[in-house]
Amino acid sequence: MPSHETMQFLLSLGYTEAVSSGIINALLQNGIPPSSLFTMVKGLAGRYEVGEDGGLEALAASVKLELEKQEGKATVKIWCLPSTGWSPASDEDAGALPTVHSMERAFAVEALEGVTLTDIVNHGTGENSDVLAEYLECACSGIMACSTCHVVIHPDWYDATQVDGEGVVTTNHSVDPKKIGPPSEAELDMIDLAYEPQLTSRLGCRVQVTKELDGLVVLLPAGSNNLMDFVPFE
Ligand code: FES
Incomplete structure (x- = not known):
């Protein structure tokens, strides 16, 4: 299942389950077809093996902020x-x-x-x-x-x-x-x-x-x- 593979990939990068699901949901809601999800997330991760990023960190940060808002942060x-x-x-x-x-x-x-x-x-x-x-x-x-x-x-x-x-x-x-x-x-x-x-x-x-x-x-x-x-x- 594409999102399972994507989830495993995000977890392997150190993102929590909540943030990983948030990233997946955000991309799906923005019209990324499930079949392209993994490729898209890998593209956003960039050359993560050498500490570079192609936009995934910013997306994860905005997902984190949204989750914190939902947790009732002032x-x-x-x-x-x-x-x-x-x-x-x-x-x-x-x-x-x-x-x-x-x-x-x-x-x-x-x-x-x-x-x-x-x-x-x-x-x-x-x-x-x-x-x-x-x-x-x-x-x-x-x-x-x-x-x-x-x-x-x-x-x-x-x-x-x-x-x-x-x-x-x-x-x-x-x-x-x-x-x-x-x-x-x-x-x-x-x-x-x-x-x-x-x-x-x-x-x-x-x-x-x-x-x-x-x-x-x-x-x-x-x-x-x-x-x-x-x-x-x-
Ligand atoms: S010293 Fe560089 S961001 Fe604060």
Whole structure:
């Protein structure tokens, strides 16, 4: 049976049964005849033996999102403000924060709770996820190797520091769940190489959207540095 063969193939690639059936159903509903199903899925898998993909990963991601929606995951709205609506701090070394002038140009991106900003860019199907993809390249697909997913968190939504009794600023405290916490050391190393990093900068592949973050405001930098451009390929 063609779909049995296709199912076995998808399972062998590591997709769960639910996602594999979702992929098969999506293709059948889009008019792919059952007799061509296996050939079509193999074509989408591309040269999977060497880690290449011909579109199957994106289809699987959208099936996963649909399944999560059906499981009752909350939709979260994130406001994204292009660089015309805010200015970077002139002296962040002195603790200066970015300034928001106007939210007029901000656009709302919808996503399901649990995904990262990079997931939205690469696989998002919610409102304006395609617009966000025009601003953030996310060139390394989330392995912290490019910094093109760099965003600046609106200071009101950022919880990085607290001052202890001695007047010492520390980041060793639990982050307010309604805010975005500070980056890890490894993330900070990448942020330092990003375009105009700010005190509230984060990498989009490390910012996970939770339902407590509904209404989060993210400032989009005017440019980006793609560190992968400097990787010497043979
Ligand atoms: S997507 Fe490359 S560092 Fe986040």
